[in-house]
Amino acid sequence: MAEKRSEAPSGLSVGLLGGSFNPAHEGHLHLTHMALEALALDRIWWLVSPQNPLKSTRDMAPLDERLAGARALVEKSGDPRILVTAIETELGTRYTIDTVRALKARYADTRFVWLMGADNMIELPRWANWRELTQEIPIAVYPRPGFTMKARTCPAAALLRSVxxxxxxxxxLAKSAPPALVFLDGPEHLASSTEIRARHGR
Structure with missing residues (x-):
């Protein structure tokens, strides 16, 4: 899906929420609205990944199906600040570090923030070139049940403690030069894509 440059006008602050969205659910909306408010963002882009390198393809729904589900959920919410996109297919990127660098090059005047759950913060050292990623973009961590406190003491958090x-x-955060990190405070949402798939026999 080609993205128009008008989707990220000069000077806006945009949160990037990457994920499989397999499927998208109310928890994604919950954390999106939490981030929009707490981080004073103008937009949040849901980056629906063609295939997460750390996840199995076995129970992954087709990209078009996951995109349609995410768009339907956002349309139902009525929030024009959320954009659902599969721009990584156009950029030809597989890893977050490459996606972030490509978006920064394309939208040079936009301030981007990477949004990640506390569970992913713990797993960050498994990501490709994760230290370089922290140098490329400010990171906001949202609470996740069972992981929120652990994330604050994980190795990646220790590396970034001074910033x-x-x-x-x-x-x-959006106006801070990377590396920069913040742990967002707010209620945890119990929705889980894994549990939704299990309930539907997928």
């Missing part, structure tokens, strides 16, 4: 903002300063 970690207080939750009360989260609205400064």
């Amino acid at each position: 970690t903002l207080e939750a009360s300063e989260a609205d400064r």
Whole structure:
């Protein structure tokens, strides 16, 4: 899907929420609205991944199906600040570091923030070139059941401790030069794509 440059006008702050969205659910909307408010973002892009390198293809729904489900959910929410996209297929990127660099090059005047769950923060050292990623884009971590406190003491968090903002300063993150990190405070949402698939026999 080709993206128009008008989707990221100069000077806007845009959160990037990458994931399989297999399927998209109310938890994605919950954390999106949490991030929009806490980080004072203008937009959030849901980057529906063609295939997460760390996840199996066995129970992965086709990209078109996952895109359609995410778009239907966003349309139902009525929030025009959320854009659902599979732009990684156009960019030809597989790893987050390459996607972030490509988006920064394409939208040079846009301030991007990477959004990730506490569970993914713990797993960050498994990501390709993860240290370089922290140097490319500010990161906001949202709470996830069972992982929120563990994420604050994980190796990646320790590496970034000196550049970690207080939750009360989260609205400064988008304007902060990387590396920069913040752990968002807010209610945890129990929805899980894995559990939804299990309930539907997938």
